[in-house]
Amino acid sequence: MTTFTxxxxxxxxxxxxxxxGNILTLVERARWRGFSANVMELGKGVHHGLEDxxxxxxxxxQDREQALVYDDLLELKAEPLTRALAGGAAxxxxxxxxxxxxxxxxxxxxxxxxxxxxxDLHTEAGARRCxxxxxxxxxxxxxxxxxxxxxENHSGRTFxxxxxxxxxxxxxxxxxxxxxxxxxxxxxxxxxxxxHGSLLPKNPHLADHITTAALQRRGVRSxxxxxxxxxxxxxxxxRDRELAGRx
Amino acid sequence: xxxxxxxAVVAGKxxxxxxxxxxxxxxxxxPGDVARYVDPQVLRRLARDLxxxxxxxxxxxxxxxxxxxxxxxxxxxxxxxxANRAGANLIYGATAAAIxxxxxxxxxxxxxxxxxxxxxxxxxxxDEIQPRAVLVLNLFRDQLDRYGELELMARTIQRALEQLPExxxxxxxxxxxxxxxxxxxxxRKPLWFGLDDRGAGAQSLPHAADARTCPRxxxxxxxxxxxxxxxxxxxxxxxxxARPALDIAGRHLRLEGLDWLGLNLDGQIxxxxxxxxxxxxxxxxxxxxxxxxxxxxxxxxxxxKTVAAAFGRQERFEATGRRFTILxxxxxxxFNSVLRDSIELARGKRYLIALNDxxxxxxxxxxxxxxxxxxxxxxxxxxxxxxxxxxxLAVRLKYAGVKAEAPQADLGRALxxxxxxxxxxxxxxxxxxxxxxLDLRALLVRxxxxxxxxxx
Ligand SMILES: [Zn+2]
Numbered sequence: 001m002t003t004f005t006x007x008x009x010x011x012x013x014x015x016x017x018x019x020x021g022n023i024l025t026l027v028e029r030a031r032w033r034g035f036s037a038n039v040m041e042l043g044k045g046v047h048h049g050l051e052d053x054x055x056x057x058x059x060x061x062q063d064r065e066q067a068l069v070y071d072d073l074l075e076l077k078a079e080p081l082t083r084a085l086a087g088g089a090a091x092x093x094x095x096x097x098x099x100x101x102x103x104x105x106x107x108x109x110x111x112x113x114x115x116x117x118x119x120d121l122h123t124e125a126g127a128r129r130c131x132x133x134x135x136x137x138x139x140x141x142x143x144x145x146x147x148x149x150x151x152e153n154h155s156g157r158t159f160x161x162x163x164x165x166x167x168x169x170x171x172x173x174x175x176x177x178x179x180x181x182x183x184x185x186x187x188x189x190x191x192x193x194x195x196h197g198s199l200l201p202k203n204p205h206l207a208d209h210i211t212t213a214a215l216q217r218r219g220v221r222s223x224x225x226x227x228x229x230x231x232x233x234x235x236x237x238x239r240d241r242e243l244a245g246r247x
Numbered sequence: 248x249x250x251x252x253x254x255a256v257v258a259g260k261x262x263x264x265x266x267x268x269x270x271x272x273x274x275x276x277x278p279g280d281v282a283r284y285v286d287p288q289v290l291r292r293l294a295r296d297l298x299x300x301x302x303x304x305x306x307x308x309x310x311x312x313x314x315x316x317x318x319x320x321x322x323x324x325x326x327x328x329x330a331n332r333a334g335a336n337l338i339y340g341a342t343a344a345a346i347x348x349x350x351x352x353x354x355x356x357x358x359x360x361x362x363x364x365x366x367x368x369x370x371x372x373x374d375e376i377q378p379r380a381v382l383v384l385n386l387f388r389d390q391l392d393r394y395g396e397l398e399l400m401a402r403t404i405q406r407a408l409e410q411l412p413e414x415x416x417x418x419x420x421x422x423x424x425x426x427x428x429x430x431x432x433x434x435r436k437p438l439w440f441g442l443d444d445r446g447a448g449a450q451s452l453p454h455a456a457d458a459r460t461c462p463r464x465x466x467x468x469x470x471x472x473x474x475x476x477x478x479x480x481x482x483x484x485x486x487x488x489a490r491p492a493l494d495i496a497g498r499h500l501r502l503e504g505l506d507w508l509g510l511n512l513d514g515q516i517x518x519x520x521x522x523x524x525x526x527x528x529x530x531x532x533x534x535x536x537x538x539x540x541x542x543x544x545x546x547x548x549x550x551x552k553t554v555a556a557a558f559g560r561q562e563r564f565e566a567t568g569r570r571f572t573i574l575x576x577x578x579x580x581x582f583n584s585v586l587r588d589s590i591e592l593a594r595g596k597r598y599l600i601a602l603n604d605x606x607x608x609x610x611x612x613x614x615x616x617x618x619x620x621x622x623x624x625x626x627x628x629x630x631x632x633x634x635x636x637x638x639x640l641a642v643r644l645k646y647a648g649v650k651a652e653a654p655q656a657d658l659g660r661a662l663x664x665x666x667x668x669x670x671x672x673x674x675x676x677x678x679x680x681x682x683x684x685l686d687l688r689a690l691l692v693r694x695x696x697x698x699x700x701x702x703x
Contacts, residue, residue, distance in 0.1 A: 012459050012467070013459070013460070015617075016388065016396075016457065017611075017613050018613030018614055018615065018616035018617050019616070020454060020616045020617060021613065021616030021643070021646070024616070024646045025646060028646050062396045062397060062398060062457075063396065063398065064398050064460075065460070068460060068465045131610075131611075132610065133610070151610075151611045151612075151613055153611065196613055198613045198615075198616045201616070201639075201642050201643070201646060202639065202642065230638070230641055230642055230645055230654075231642050231645075233638050233654075234638035234639050234641070234642050237638050238639075
């Protein structure tokens with residue numbers, strides 16, 4: 001095993017929702033397992049060595065920042081990112097980053113902004129902002145515990161194409177679009193979600209699931225077990241509180 | 248004077264005494280709700296009675312402390328000053344404050360008003376209060392779940408400032424890039440204040456900084472000095488945007504402990520019983536307001552010396568033979584400031600940190616991942632995570648490499664644990680989000696360690 005590398009797309013511009021928590025979780029857990037780990041910051045401009053990245057992270061930004069990265073993403077990142085993913089790297093995209101994975105984002109005025117087109121999904125501007133804690137049933141992924149918790153804050157409504165599988169089903173909160181009960185997307189090594197609230201720290205099972213997916217190509221089949229009592233207790237408390245509030 | 252306003256005042260006052268009598272706390276905004284129900288124009292009419300005028304203080308951090316500083320400056324004129332209570336910074340809180348000092352004839356018994364106003368409420372407050380000056384302190388990442396995004400907030404503030412009466416002045420922090428931008432579009436030139444002491448600043452932005460790019464061309468801003476969060480001396484490498492020239496510049500900043508600072512404001516030496524760089528901003532801002540209102544530099548400096556930290560912001564007390572300091576922090580920039588100051592200026596080693604996620608705190612706790620808790624790692628001995636989201640905080644500390652006690656959601660138990668681990672004669676810090684601070688303070692009052700705040 002050489003070095004576990006996290007590629008952070010636009011860390012200075014797309015980082016409003018405590019995204020550092022997701023990065024720290026991936027990196028620290030790798031280190032606790034005895035791997036060396038580092039973060040490759042992929043800001044605007046040309047970068048080399050993207051083929052060394054194991055997990056890409058693409059977070060959310062404010063509207064203005066999102067507009068600033070848009071051209072750079074399509075012109076300079078789309079091609080090497082697609083190649084790295086085809087080579088077995090994993091991608092976790094949250095909120096604005098998640099929306100940009102799809103075919104397009106359509107504004108309230110009907111204007112369409114193309115996305116990376118990595119996945120068959122699209123997003124439409126919604127009238128209502130979905131804000132609050134979310135609990136998602138991800139038993140389809142075979143994870144233990146079978147829930148994810150996070151916080152959503154988005155007005156875009158995302159719809160998955162017929163061939164795509166959602167990350168899970170909403171037990172509390174709005175999820176992809178507030179209509180069909182789905183949340184996020186899980187397509188091979190690509191994971192998209194509206195859950196920020198620092199998703200990975202309180203969902204260490206998902207962090208490990210993504211890491212495992214990325215390390216397949218390096219011949220790693222399973223990861224050494226860590227003591228997650230604290231993380232899972234934080235997870236359980238929020239889950240129980242939110243689910244109790246719905247009954 | 249319309250009878251309706253007098254009725255509103257009477258109704259509001261009755262509500263206030265009732266809620267105090269029934270022990271429901273300070274009764275700070277409910278009287279405002281009731282009075283506005285009786286007369287929606289009550290604040291507008293009462294504000295007209297202010298012979299001197301009113302000052303509105305807004306911004307993400309420092310509103311309460313700076314309002315107290317401005318209050319002290321105005322009070323010494325001498326004048327009768329009406330001010331809203333800490334945290335009661337929506338239109339109802341301002342209304343409640345006015346009612347408390349109004350007579351049953353519906354006339355206001357005050358010459359000046361100082362109102363700390365939440366950023367989102369600024370347009371309504373400017374419209375109703377018609378202030379002489381509006382002070383905008385800073386715009387940091389704060390509670391995005393409540394208000395939407397910072398750019399939107401900047402536009403809201405700009406819109407409110409455009410509506411200022413002709414003879415009024417906007418007093419703006421030039422060091423905050425978003426405020427620098429919104430102020431440069433105003434029809435009338437604002438009064439710009441800022442710090443000008445590169446030796447006291449850092450050279451790079453903290454993780455929590457979020458005004459990193461040029462509002463005109465999108466290039467990454469260059470900072471020659473960073474003082475607090477993303478506030479500092481900035482310029483665009485393409486030359487189309489830079490910090491506005493300072494009208495009031497804070498130089499030769501000196502910091503000693505958590506309760507003293509000194510600086511030179513355009514030749515006037517100013518000292519205050521407040522600590523930390525963020526308070527240097529608050530002091531400079533209050534001084535700038537005084538200058539905007541035409542007061543003399545030496546007089547303002549004399550008045551600024553009289554102010555101690557606001558309730559719960561930096562409150563000290565002694566109990567059980569130990570010393571305690573309560574520090575309030577509501578967002579990443581505020582948290583970084585109090586962490587750094589308590590470590591560097593007061594050699595902090597023992598902490599209770601309480602994180603809540605109620606409406607007034609912001610229901611999204613993801614911001615704790617933008618706080619540099621790693622600062623605690625080298626020197627801290629004890630951290631007890633507490634509050635409604637104690638477990639989230641404990642996870643954050645774990646990933647920061649800080650060894651913490653087991654999370655204890657209950658504040659009373661957390662405090663007991665801290666006492667067990669803090670020897671007599673030692674100093675412990677109680678770092679809280681807003682509602683955690685209120686709960687903690689109530690607990691300390693019950694234990695007889697502090698007085699209730701509406702009697703201070
Ligand atoms: Zn520029």
